[in-house]
Amino acid sequence: MVEETSVEETVLPGDAGREWWQEAVVYEIYPQSFNDSDGDGIGDLQGIAEKVDYLDDLGVDAVWLTPIYDSPHADNGYDVRDYRSILEEFGTMADFEALLAELHDRDIRVVLDIVLNHTSDEHEWFQRSRREKDGYESFYHWVDGEPDEPPNNWTTGFGGSAWTYDEVRGAWYLHLFDEKQPDLNWRTPAVREMMHEEVRFWLEKGVDGFRLDVFNVMSKPEGYPDGDPEEEWVGIEHFANGPRIHEYLRGLSEDVLSEYDAMTVGEGMDLSPRDAKRYCGPSGDGLSMTYHYGHTSLDVGEDGWWDVVDWEVSEVRSVLSDWARALELTDAWNTVYLGTHDTPRIVSRFGNDDRYRYESATLLATVLLTMPATPFLFQGDEIGMANYPWSAREEMRDADATNRVDTAIESGAIESFAEAEGVVRYRSRDNARTPVQWTDGEHAGFTDGEPWIPVNPDHDRVNVAADRDRDDSIFRFYSDLIDVRDDTEALRYGVYDLLTDDHPRVWAYTRRTGDEVVLIAVNWAGRTSRVDLGSAGTVESVLACNYDDPGTDLSSIALRPYEARVYRLS
Template sequence: MDNTAVDREWWKEAVVYQIYPRSFNDSDGDGIGDLQGITERVEYLDDLGVDVVWLCPVYGSPMADNGYDISDYRSIHPEFGSIEDWEELLAELHAHDIRLVMDLVVNHTSDEHEWFQQSRRREAGYENYYYWRDGDVNENGDPVPPNNWGSFMGGSAWSYDEVREQWYLHIFDEKQPDLNWRTPEVREAVADLVNWWLDKGIDGFRIDAIHFISKPEGLPDATGDREPTGVELYGHGPRIHEYLRELHERTFANYDAMTVAEMADTTVEMADDYLGESGDGLDMIFHFEHMYMDNGPRGRWDPERWGDWELTELKEIMRRWQADLTDDGWNAQYLGNHDQPRIVSRFGDDDEFHRESATLLATFLLTSRGTPFIYQGEEIGMTNAEWPTIDDLDDPMTIGAIEDLIEAGEIEGYDEVREFVEYMTRDNARTPMQWDDSENAGFTDGEPWLPLNGNYPAINVEKARAQQGSIRQYYRRLIDLRAAEDALVYGDFELLAPDHDQLFAYTRTGTEGTFLIVLNWSAEPAVFEGASVDTTPESIVTSNYEESPRDPAGATLRPYEAVVYRL
């Protein structure tokens, strides 16, 4: 790709910081993070150097799935504050030249949304807002679901509604019924709410699970072995491009807005049909290829393979997404978020080489091609937590998976999968932000809604800001470097040594020069065979070891050492 031909866009040059509001900062002592708490920390975000905040849902919600079950798209949940608090946060962010991106959740609503209540009563105009079907009955005369699809939260994807006397579809929690995008009024209503928020001055959307909005005609039984059952039928469904292009033309195309769509099971080749004006108008996609590396044959909640992944596989995935997109495409670069384990526990070493591996991951995120997304706490190296019993867990997806394993007779109890759960549960990413070593880590004066990670006295913001060479200081250094060097934003990406099982090495080449990034993604020393390039200490721009490499030629890298060279 000729990087001189790439159009400049603010969202390509930005660094995005994701905030999970319930866990970021509590201003009123109720144990739940809120909007005023985020406003109190805007100076912290500005000091870190980020350009965009992605705010997870703060809309009206019964909180069956921590806000991803929305009952009112145009209101703020009282736990988070008021619409006036939200407006104050937006103004404060913009005053610090930080943009705000909201979460858009429109595959489903809450069952408490007025649309669902009207639909279950068969009110005119709302009858087909959701997927309603008659089922069969079994030999006992009990209702049986219309098909065999399963839910991501465990169990069937269908629930019976006594009011309408029909089944409704929910591929997530039973309190999250799927909208029927085949109904034109649904698509119009979604466009209206998107424009409502854009008119209020936000700068874009992260679009949740949007590849699920098109279900196949007739909702047939699934025959594959993917879990949950049926996902291969409605993921990237038959009318997905029609729906997305229509939404783009009604909304995003009329604003200077950033869009990044969550789309599992998307390949680079498929991405071209979604991205840019030659596709459906989306700016970026969160693909899941690297999130699947340590999954078992049946998916995320299959304990067979957990924790087992190869660097060579990661390199090839990242190479494709950074080098093979067409000129109209752009990559969203991430390793973690609110739905994934902590990155230093999953992709690094959260024990002996905690600082080294956390800063190596930062180097990768901030020197790769694509817009980097930092999830709250990554900048201080927050880790996975301990979950002694199933009662300690909050995540309905984790709990549902455990219950399914017990019901299937694969395990007898939680203890058999505790180690696996502590590796994979989404609760790891949702423990409260660790601000200092005081009681409750400075997150709240009350009782935290989710237990704190017990290591907060050692890993916290206050300590990171004071400590020379901390993970946070290294993040800031890299954010500044990326902002100063076009090659690290728009430069071409070339993977080196693709078969090396310890080193992840690549170049970023722009009009004003080339950077070489060498990452020893292992706990053992590794030798970089880069004799054809200058890897002497004098060419080092930054490194995550305070001392220069032991080898005068820069060829031997220490455990989890990351070095950026200017060639």
């Protein structure tokens, strides 16, 4: 039985003051893989501009652009060489300004990815720092020592030591990611001041906010103590949510962000709901929201990246429900996502990219667009793009996966790429970075040239043109459900009540405001499942369903494989 809750007793989250980003649907664009306008095989800003009507048709309210700054692209743009210049392959500042205007003309906001923790080793700050010139000596984390003795046992997020010995300076520098991404030393006041100005530069350009890359690892402890060697990311207990991180973020918020109507979403490592409350809102550090990896790490076993384990619907339901309830009625707003540029394709990871591609893709859309949070969609998911069948090291571009594979081969853990193929096919970030499949033509209509990364061979049947012509269109389901969300107060601000906390396959919940109740029920499995939701109320109308004839008797629902239903209750 389902326990009834009085609607009259409901207190609405967000009543204290609603912001545009609380109602927005955000669409992430990975520019180099979105659309190429000039035939060089790399997506660009003019290519995005060519597709603004597509974004408008989908109905999104904001786009998040991953880094477009000048960069040597050791880590696909997250190694910034100049924060105030556009990567030449992407276009010019004039191209960006034109794209910004095109999107704003359609009431679509623009959120940029900003990398606060590190720069490229080709950034002029690092070049001056390694030569100990012009007051830049302490801009990065430098430690003197012998060339064969790293300062501590910390590792990078990609595997291997987090320290590289620099022959020019004769000292070790810290990099929590690739060795071409040295970490900035935020203990240095000049670093904070200059990074504040980099953020202000783009706000003055008219951008509407930022996604803060790995924001909560910016603060490192004095002395750089050794980390727990049993952790996959050795040292994370020292630098995730580090000792001065709140000071740094409050400074950024008070000095810069508070002067603008800007959205900020922080990518948090090892983040809990309690941490999020401290980072967000006026009673915290001033960020709009954070996002975490609780549900996207469920398929990672005890041996880390190499250990792929099965996930359960109950686990995903538990993680996302816990976050929803923990942040409800606070001034820390929630986010929900299933995939980004750093994860496998959601229909391959959480759905069924073969027999039930449409059904599972639209089920995932339903969860994303009906949970109490700002939803983040990733390019291509709106047509059910799937993982790529990687079969050779040479096909790959992902610094994370290639570093891990190369290190494993060098250490003798594996003999060849073939032994890693299964894990790479499942985990590689390149899965999300293959070009958007616009047509069934050569290179999927992404480019007239040779694409920088291979196009998925399934583009002959999975592409935008084909999907939008189908009766069972994933794109249309997303677009229609975004419209439903826009028109339904309960789906934007309603209180979340979980109805099925022990069903192995069905996730059902309601969203409630004072005069509106919406019921969402999804069968996250490739088999029919039954559930009794009769005590939830009486169906007034069907708002969305990915099957025909969903029925309205809640007392005995037979949900078909990957079926998703959204009801308005009376």
